[in-house]
Amino acid sequence: MVHYNALDRSFSALADATRRGVIEHLLQEEASVGDLADRFAMTLTGMKKHIAVLEQAGLVTTEKVGRTRRCRLGHLPMAEEAAWIDRYRKVWATRFESLDAVLEMMKREENASDDTI
Numbered sequence: 001m002v003h004y005n006a007l008d009r010s011f012s013a014l015a016d017a018t019r020r021g022v023i024e025h026l027l028q029e030e031a032s033v034g035d036l037a038d039r040f041a042m043t044l045t046g047m048k049k050h051i052a053v054l055e056q057a058g059l060v061t062t063e064k065v066g067r068t069r070r071c072r073l074g075h076l077p078m079a080e081e082a083a084w085i086d087r088y089r090k091v092w093a094t095r096f097e098s099l100d101a102v103l104e105m106m107k108r109e110e111n112a113s114d115d116t117i
Contacts, residue, residue, distance in 0.1 A: 006058065010081050013057035018042070019050050023059060023073070032068040 013019055018040055025031060025039065037047035051071060054060035058076040062069045 006076075007080055007084060009057040010059065010076075010078065013053050013059055016050070016053075019054055022050060022054060022071070026060065026071060026073045030070055030072045032070055033062070034068060036071065 014023070021040060022036055025036065031039070033047050033051055034044060036051070037044045040047065051060060051062060051069075055062060055074075058074045059078075060071050061074050062071050064070075
């Protein structure tokens with residue numbers, strides 16, 4: 001049996017373009033599941049499945065209001081996810097800086113050899 005931690009659930013939920021779109025929309029305003037289904041041109045059942053994944057990850061919360069289910073951003077600050085991304089951003093930034101230095105050195109060597117001809 002697979003056991004997912006919070007980081008796995010968050011990244012899995014955010015791996016889908018529709019779910020990222022839902023998060024983007026909810027950054028602006030709350031919406032019903034029906035409104036989101038209409039906005040993303042999908043069935044109510046399909047949107048409910050997307051919302052369930054986002055809820056399990058803690059990225060969205062829902063509340064039943066009358067006959068509709070209202071969605072809003074979850075309360076998790078995504079600090080663990082941001083820290084994980086930042087570690088890899090730093091690694092890649094260092095690698096790109098090293099690559100830039102090598103390319104600059106190669107450029108200087110090329111220019112120096114062009115000057116001697």
